[in-house]
Amino acid sequence: MTEFIANHQSQFLWSIAILVLVLILKIAFSAAARKVGKLGDFNPVRTNLIVKYISIVLTLTAFGALTLVWGVNYKDLGVLLSSIFAVIGVALFAQWSILSNITAGVIIFFSFPFKIGNTIRILDKELTGPEAKEFDTFKIEDIRAFHLHLRKHNGEILTYPNNMILQKGVVLVSTYKEESLLENNGDL
Template identity: 30%
Template sequence: MRAPLTAYLPDWTHEWLDSIVLLGQVLFIILIALLLQRSLRRIILKAGEHYDLPRNLVRPAILFTRWTIVISASLLVLGRLGVSGTVLWTALTGFTAVAAVAFFAAWSVLSNLFCAILIFTARPLRLGDHVEILDTAEKPGARGEVVDINLLYITLEDSTAQQPGVLLQIPNSLIFQRVVRRWKGGPPRAIPHVHDAADPAAVE
């Protein structure tokens, strides 16, 4: 490939031809990485607007794609610069092993993040709903209005507290492990007990 190129280039460029070609390849990799990162960022932002996803879910997705592209482009550039493939493979496997250990160490946090994605997409509950998180269908549990949903937990304003403003923070993963009783549009109405309804004094 070099011989045809040298025939069309000045003599003073022959010594620098390999460096020029290498520089062009590196710049091409960087350009493709930038274009890919911007394209994926636009796709994620449009998907967030279309599905009405919160910003605290869209931003981590953008950061994840950005760093994935940066790491991949860096490995390609190092490969073009002559770094041994064995060294790159060793570094990649070491990084993967560390990431796997960190993944299992932070499993509870990651499970809440994954459940947050399910909550934002499947929408088992929304802001303003009144819910009750039950251990079983018979025992009472945490009850209140959903005032905030983030990547780690759901915040309820406790409706059973004697003083207003008491907040309960429920891990996102607990929503898919417990029975959830949900009321839309307002707090549930108090249902009179059977003996109260049968009492003539209560009727009067």
Template identity: 40%
Template sequence: MVMFKDFHLHDYYGKIIATLILIVVIYILRLIIRKVVLKFSEYSSKSDNRSKLIIKYFNSLLNILFVIFIILLWGVDTTQLFGFVGAAITFIGVAFFAQWSVLSNFTAGVIMFFAFPYKIGDRIRIQDKDFPIEAEIDDIKAFHTILITAEGEHISYPNNLFLQKAVVVL
């Protein structure tokens, strides 16, 4: 048995086992999320790049939750840690509020993955009284969609506007 001054490994067996269980649970959740997103992507004819992007978002969320659970499990002194995290989140929140369009485009990109009735290759018309657009969807990114007009123009169209404007498939 490993022993140091006032350290006994057997005092930590419960936390070690809980950590291993948490790692297995996170791994299983990653597999399930990957399978569900890929199945949904296949069912709705979404591109592989978009599927990988959504999987990356979910994996990032799982990583954050994993770190939080490990901190809580091992009893790290959270007063200073949560103070720092709170300040960081506040700073990021202010930055996102200042750049609300970035956040809204990102959120719209995730919504479009699951509920967007159009796919790459569709020819569409965006009903906008000031600037109507008729083009083909070339690619759908996290923040914007690439459209190609009949004249060959490449248009980077913000995802949040897709959710606000009427769009017709031609």
């Protein structure tokens, strides 16, 4: 065992350096995502989801760097990875909408101008149907990784995919703060 450690001392040092760097990056990126979440007044569940995505990406990056350090035979690794990616590719092609909704969920976290509690109008005639007014309004109940929960004025809950919310026009009707002010003024 001591002979193995002596022969691979530089690989061990590089491995430790990579793991420390990944840990530092995870802490820094997670803190940055939490700060963006706090400044944007986002739901903590959404912030935790983005932190989880960051952790997954950094883990995969560390795995790739460790394979470089330890000199894994790329021909053997290439065959293994191509087989795995072929199976995953077929599975993801069948589930492409799920992948696009996750990506849209990350985009919504960082750049979506609407928050939970806001009332919005989605400019989608297929959504409202012929019996509705020109466009219905919805209150945002929750923003998840795959979809938004929207409450109609009659109390129905609509689950709307994240990728669709990025493709359609969305009008901010009122914010949560405006609605609470209107309710409080109505009580006086």
